[in-house]
Amino acid sequence: MSDWNPRDPEASTTRFDLTEWSVDERADVVSKLAAENIQHGWDGDELLVPQSEEEVVEDILDELEDMFDNDVESETAEFDLDDWSDEERAKLCNMLDNLDIGYRLEDGVLIAPIGAEQVIESCIDSIEDDLDGDDA
Numbered sequence: 001m002s003d004w005n006p007r008d009p010e011a012s013t014t015r016f017d018l019t020e021w022s023v024d025e026r027a028d029v030v031s032k033l034a035a036e037n038i039q040h041g042w043d044g045d046e047l048l049v050p051q052s053e054e055e056v057v058e059d060i061l062d063e064l065e066d067m068f069d070n071d072v073e074s075e076t077a078e079f080d081l082d083d084w085s086d087e088e089r090a091k092l093c094n095m096l097d098n099l100d101i102g103y104r105l106e107d108g109v110l111i112a113p114i115g116a117e118q119v120i121e122s123c124i125d126s127i128e129d130d131l132d133g134d135d136a
Contacts, residue, residue, distance in 0.1 A: 004050040006041025012051035016061060019045040025068055032060050077117045079124065082108035088127055095123045 004011050018026060029047065033040050038057060041048040049057045081089055089105065096103050096112070099119060103112040112120055 004039055006039075006043070006048040013048050014051045014054040014057070015043070016047040016049070016057065017045060018047050021045075025064065028064055029061065032064065033057070036060065076111050077114055077120070079110040079112070079120060080108065081105070081110050084108075088131070091127055092123055095126075096120065099123075 004013075006013065018029070021029070026047075030040070033049075036056065038053050038060075039050060040057075047057075081092070084092075089110075092110070093103070093105070101112060101116045101119060103110055103120075105111075110120070
């Protein structure tokens with residue numbers, strides 16, 4: 001196995017298209033492959049592994065996909081920021097970055113981990129209070 005090289009065009013290689021996977025999800029893949037001592041490489045968005053490891057890697061990817069799907073459905077909270085300006089969103093993101101709270105913005109919706117709702121709501125209230133104060 002140690003002679004497999006992802007850059008060798010003659011090597012028996014299986015490719016997995018991970019175009020739809022986020023950077024964080026890909027990092028989890030790399031971490032899991034390393035823990036399992038599975039050699040791998042990347043060609044753009046494609047994960048390259050020795051063909052002999054194909055089934056094991058498929059199982060790992062399926063397991064991680066299930067975990068990601070469950071995380072998205074059950075362990076996140078959403079906050080509608082569709083009416084917010086880019087400046088207001090940037091201010092909130094800066095606050096969350098300073099508080100070390102993970103999040104992502106998708107189409108005007110802030111998605112954050114369950115358990116951080118109260119802190120995020122406080123940040124949102126603070127920004128909205130500043131806006132109300134500016135209008136007075």
